[in-house]
Amino acid sequence: MMLQQSRLLVARHLGLGRCFLSTSSSKIYDSPCEALAGVALPNSILAVGGFGLCGIPESLLKSLATTYASTATKLTAVSNNAGVDGFGLGMLLNNKNQVKRMISSYVGENKEFERMYLEGELEVELTPQGTLAERLRAAGAGVPAFYTPTAVGTIIEKGGFPIKYKQGSGGKEVEIESSPRETKTFNGATYLMEEAINADFSIVKAWRGDERGNLQFRGTARNFNPDCAKAGKICIAEVEEIVPAGTMQPDEIHLPGIFVDRVVKCTENEKRIEKVTEQAAEGDGEQVSERALMKTSILAMK
Numbered sequence: 001m002m003l004q005q006s007r008l009l010v011a012r013h014l015g016l017g018r019c020f021l022s023t024s025s026s027k028i029y030d031s032p033c034e035a036l037a038g039v040a041l042p043n044s045i046l047a048v049g050g051f052g053l054c055g056i057p058e059s060l061l062k063s064l065a066t067t068y069a070s071t072a073t074k075l076t077a078v079s080n081n082a083g084v085d086g087f088g089l090g091m092l093l094n095n096k097n098q099v100k101r102m103i104s105s106y107v108g109e110n111k112e113f114e115r116m117y118l119e120g121e122l123e124v125e126l127t128p129q130g131t132l133a134e135r136l137r138a139a140g141a142g143v144p145a146f147y148t149p150t151a152v153g154t155i156i157e158k159g160g161f162p163i164k165y166k167q168g169s170g171g172k173e174v175e176i177e178s179s180p181r182e183t184k185t186f187n188g189a190t191y192l193m194e195e196a197i198n199a200d201f202s203i204v205k206a207w208r209g210d211e212r213g214n215l216q217f218r219g220t221a222r223n224f225n226p227d228c229a230k231a232g233k234i235c236i237a238e239v240e241e242i243v244p245a246g247t248m249q250p251d252e253i254h255l256p257g258i259f260v261d262r263v264v265k266c267t268e269n270e271k272r273i274e275k276v277t278e279q280a281a282e283g284d285g286e287q288v289s290e291r292a293l294m295k296t297s298i299l300a301m302k
Helices: 004-014 032-036 060-065 111-118 129-141 224-233 290-301
Strands: 045-048 077-078 097-105 123-126 145-148 163-167 174-177 183-186 189-195 200-211 234-245 262-265
Touching: 004 032, 032 163, 032 234, 032 262, 045 224, 060 077, 060 200, 060 234, 123 224, 129 145, 129 224
Parallel strands: 045 077, 045 200, 077 097, 097 123, 200 234, 234 262
Antiparallel strands: 123 163, 145 189, 163 174, 183 189
8 A cells, every 4th residue: 555655646746647657566557657756766777678669568668658748858879770751769869858868789870860879969888688688687687797708808898889979079079988898818718797777667568467467578589588577676578468467378478477577468569560561472573562562561560
């Protein structure tokens, strides 16, 4: 009861009177707005599941970009990529001052991201994809840091990567540089140290979930979601289907409920395809096989 009252006070303080908070002991919340209440705070580190546009928490991202646009500000967003213009994490980038820093491995599909970075409006930590995954996984495992051979001998090891350019310099003057990494030799080889990323909260997308927070992913949509979920102090999962506890067999559960604090059913489930791949049918020359295109699109959405 005291926890519920605290949530209500936080929601009222943030002006979220319409985001009614559940009184149930279940982890199920009625809406993305409610699930984010009391968690989406300024200066937070946010881990976002997904890869490209596959398996991204569309509903929670939209709620962050709309309901929480003025409260969840100056975020450090950790994600494999920054979505695309106006979709996914791209919605948050369109809101001034909502994202202060991005920690990602690939950001090439977002023109607004590129503009903000070069204009000195956004801090960026580009991180090798495997290193990013391990930094998130390490946080969930309680490992504060680890050594990796990736990026040895590069600007990442030596420091000096431009995290932020000075505004108005057109990407010519650096305001914030990356620091040198600590190195150590193991069996005659050099490794550099990377720190785990402990997020204040994480938002992920799953196929199915129950009131205990157990999650099941589908196909390649699992990607970064489990690692992001474990890295967050509070994990919020949006799911396509909510099932009673016991519905999923133990070996069907990809992420145990111990790592998940809140579950909400999707309100947005567009599953946009980032790049449509077309395949010419045999003997058709330049003509695109409608069946092949359909098959490719279906596979991309799984």
